[in-house]
Amino acid sequence: MRIRAALLFFCFSLTCAATGGGAPAAVATEQKVTSNGLALTPPMGWSSWNNFAENINETLLMETIDAMATNGMRDAGYQYINLDDGWQHYKGNRRDHPLEADPVKFPHGIRYLSDYAHSKGLKLGIYSGPGQMTCAGYTGSEGHEKEDAALFASWGIDHLKYDSCCSHKDAPKAVVQAIFGTMSKALLAQKHGIVFHACHCGWSDIWEWAAGLGINHWRIGQDISDDFDYPGNREGYYFDILDMIDRGVGLEKYAGPGHWNDYDMMVVGLKGKSADLVGAGASNVEYRTHFSLWAMVNSPLLASADLRHLDSDTLETLTNTEIIALNQDPLGKPAQRVRSAGGLEVFAKELADGSMAVALLNRGSPTADMTFNVHKDFNLPWTRYQVRDLWRHKDLGIYDIPYTAEVISHEARVFRISEIKADR
Ligand code: GLA
Secondary structure: OHHHHHHOOOOOHHHHHHHOOOOHHHHHHOOOOOOOOOOOOOOEEEEOHHHHOOOOOHHHHHHHHHHHHHOOHHHHOOOEEEOOOOOEOOEOOHHHOOOOEOOOOOOOHHHHHHHHHHHOOOEEEEEEOOOOEOOOOEEOOOOOHHHHHHHHHHOOOOEEEEEOOOOOOOOOHHHHHHHHHHHHHHHHOOOOOOEEEEEOOOOOOHHHHOHHHOOOEEEOOOOEOOOOOOOOOHHHOOEOHHHHHHHHOOOHHHOEOOEEEEOOOOOOOOOOOOOOOOOOOOOHHHHHHHHHHHHHOOOOEEEOOOHHHOOHHHHHHHOOHHHHHHHOOOOOOOOEEEEEEOOEEEEEEEOOOOOEEEEEEEOOOOOEEEEEOHHHHHOOOOOOEEEEEOOOOEEEEEEOOOEEEEEOOOOEEEEEEEEOOOOO
């Protein structure tokens, strides 16, 4: 597996200094950075990695931009087209090679692509990392952070994924903060705003300090696999969809406008056919559950299936604007898991207009009747409330008793509930 192999080659200079008796804490205290004011709602877009890995090029990217601009995704709120690892020219240590785009894959360069994305009302993201090499072995940004941030800005880049490749698991937090803080500071010095994603496998309690360093989103776990509920972790490493949801429980309080828990790129629609990502695929119901839960917890919504060839179920899932509205709600409050018993779970979140979003998740096999009680589950004083089903796009009526719905195996029924005031 590419990631773990890459770790063997890693040595960040800050850490090497630290383990050799340097003073990383002093470095970290210099990392005073402020927010860039971006990503006030979770970034929505597409990333190349899950489906294409290193097999990316200008034609694929331009066709993907065209697809997003015309298939309803842009109108539903998707903005970012993110190049992941593999856009770079050289493999090997940065000290031996410059950072530049592969001239065969990207013959007109990256600025050309970002101009194209911008001309279609979209944005372009790019990928690098704080080591000598990235996870797939391309040149990283170590020691060249200012230069690279300026390069990305000059290319009109709008989003940077900066990937530690799961290294530094047990390093002092100050070391990891210095690593990400150095790039964050370099990005903040650019006139062009660049959303900053710190990809660090959910280690070093990154959610506790990332926002303070100007980081807009951070991965909460290792890489996702294209599975709904694989027993254990594939290859002892990957998290399936339910693992990722479990991983986020308790982390909700760290997210808010401008700084989000990132549950990883979505696998919606991959169907076990990705050239690179492991996993057996999931059913359409399971992919809907995945999309619903990512929306409920305010994860970035980064699709990764081939946008040029989406089937109608996948496109319908990705463009459900009533579900997307929960993710993009201006209050920016991630859902909490308010109840969990026997594989039946209730998630809920407040929305800016005073309504609530509720997801009833059935992790088990038998179909279940699931009930929520607005008083007991959500501590609401409401006497009457309206229920809207966000997958069936239907108002289901007004209730003054607990609401019960039938939920099939692996489904999440998602509702928006609103108080009916006494004078109405
Ligand atoms: C790591 C990341 C992935 C992807 C690859 C690229 O595994 O977690 O999301 O960016 O690196 O090499």
